[in-house]
Amino acid sequence: xxxxxxxxxxxxxxxxxxxxxxxxxxxxxxxxxxxxxxxxxxxxxxxxxxxxxxxxxxxxxxxxxxxxxxxxxxxxxxxxxxxxxxxxxxxxxxxxxxxxxxxxxxxxxxxxxxxxxxxxxxxxxxxxxxxxxxxxxxxxxxxxxxxxxxxxxxxxxxxxxxxxxxxxxxxxxxxxxxxxxxxxxxxxxxxxxxxxxxxxxxxxxxxxxxxxxxxxxxxxxxxxxxxxxxxxxxxxxxxxxxxxxxxxxxxxxxxxxxxxxxxxxxxxxxxxxxxxxxxxxxxxxxxxxxxxxxxxxxxxxxxxxxxxxxxxxxxxxxxxxxxxxxxxxxxxxxxxxxxxxxxxxxxxxxxxxxxxxxxxxxxxxxxxxxxxxxxxxxxxxxxxxxxxxxxxxxxx
Ligand code: AMP
Numbered sequence: 001x002x003x004x005x006x007x008x009x010x011x012x013x014x015x016x017x018x019x020x021x022x023x024x025x026x027x028x029x030x031x032x033x034x035x036x037x038x039x040x041x042x043x044x045x046x047x048x049x050x051x052x053x054x055x056x057x058x059x060x061x062x063x064x065x066x067x068x069x070x071x072x073x074x075x076x077x078x079x080x081x082x083x084x085x086x087x088x089x090x091x092x093x094x095x096x097x098x099x100x101x102x103x104x105x106x107x108x109x110x111x112x113x114x115x116x117x118x119x120x121x122x123x124x125x126x127x128x129x130x131x132x133x134x135x136x137x138x139x140x141x142x143x144x145x146x147x148x149x150x151x152x153x154x155x156x157x158x159x160x161x162x163x164x165x166x167x168x169x170x171x172x173x174x175x176x177x178x179x180x181x182x183x184x185x186x187x188x189x190x191x192x193x194x195x196x197x198x199x200x201x202x203x204x205x206x207x208x209x210x211x212x213x214x215x216x217x218x219x220x221x222x223x224x225x226x227x228x229x230x231x232x233x234x235x236x237x238x239x240x241x242x243x244x245x246x247x248x249x250x251x252x253x254x255x256x257x258x259x260x261x262x263x264x265x266x267x268x269x270x271x272x273x274x275x276x277x278x279x280x281x282x283x284x285x286x287x288x289x290x291x292x293x294x295x296x297x298x299x300x301x302x303x304x305x306x307x308x309x310x311x312x313x314x315x316x317x318x319x320x321x322x323x324x325x326x327x328x329x330x331x332x333x334x335x336x337x338x339x340x341x342x343x344x345x346x347x348x349x350x351x352x353x354x355x356x357x358x359x360x361x362x363x364x365x366x367x368x369x370x371x372x373x374x375x376x377x378x379x380x381x382x383x384x385x386x387x388x389x390x391x392x393x394x395x396x
Pocket of ligand 1: 195196197198201219220221222238293294295317318319320321322323324354355356
């Protein structure tokens with residue numbers, strides 16, 4: 001795997017695909033600079049080598065049209081502040097103006113190009129557009145994990161114009177490394193904790209990881225499709241009846257593969273999907289009509305705790321309850337605590353894909369797990385076992 005450490009950027013211009021798709025408020029100020037901070041090590045390495053950095057990114061969904069409120073000029077100040085170097089900006093991302101701005105760039109300087117998605121050719125993966133982008137640097141660096149599952153011009157196609165001079169930035173390399181640790185090289189026992197609302201959105205992940213893990217913990221709304229498929233009474237809990245057969249197939253497949261599946265034995269049920277609902281702990285297969293399971297119960301959490309603390313490699317995707325409501329967040333917080341403890345004892349833990357990342361940040365576990373992925377869709381596709389085009393293009 002060729003990373004940015006394999007290159008010396010002295011007197012070179014690095015064309016870096018970053019993910020600066022950051023949220024802006026009504027005054028067009030950056031409200032969360034995490035993605036800029038995440039790209040900082042890569043940019044600094046280029047500058048410290050004595051090179052210059054040409055940064056390209058998308059922002060929002062301008063659908064191929066120049067859209068003033070989605071101009072990357074609004075984030076120049078923030079990038080300058082985070083990187084600690086005055087960032088120059090050019091109001092185009094291809095063509096003579098951009099080429100001139102790159103030609104004028106000196107070692108130690110940083111240039112940010114205008115929003116790539118002002119051109120429909122970006123998302124179309126247009127080769128001519130990618131070729132124009134490739135004029136803007138000597139070495140192509142992809143550090144945008146969040147878009148690595150897209151075969152766009154700047155994330156994938158452009159790489160072919162740098163047959164020798166292409167590499168992963170630090171952030172993308174870290175993401176790849178974390179996925180490898182769970183999917184291929186992880187120390188056993190390996191445990192995957194899958195929660196979230198629906199079986200249907202996690203099915204490909206479950207199928208793929210059954211070959212990799214020793215334990216599969218099922219939590220969240222998915223629980224009830226499994227419980228009902230096995231003949232349990234789930235009251236008014238969320239369930240996908242058309243996925244019950246699939247749930248049974250997963251359980252029998254897991255058995256064949258020697259994977260132990262852990263499904264909640266008790267749940268915190270509520271008489272309404274509401275933060276002020278009445279609640280009671282009940283067996284997960286004896287939920288009364290008019291009640292719905294919204295969080296894992298105490299016996300379940302005790303069981304999850306044992307499994308998690310015995311694991312050496314842990315993957316967490318999806319909350320085990322409706323964590324957005326305080327009354328039903330306890331299970332998700334407990335799971336976060338167990339993972340934190342296992343990590344402290346030497347396990348490797350990866351949190352990735354969607355709402356579990358939000359939960360980890362909200363409850364302050366970010367620094368207590370080994371790695372929190374920055375890419376929702378890209379992480380989900382990796383866990384599904386798909387090759388990401390942006391990664392394949394660098395490896396090619
Ligand atoms: P996902 O995006 O698939 O990871 O789903 C996350 C969502 O699942 C969160 O918004 C949770 O509130 C929701 N969820 C978790 N447990 C349950 C449950 N028992 N009933 C309904 N929704 C749930």
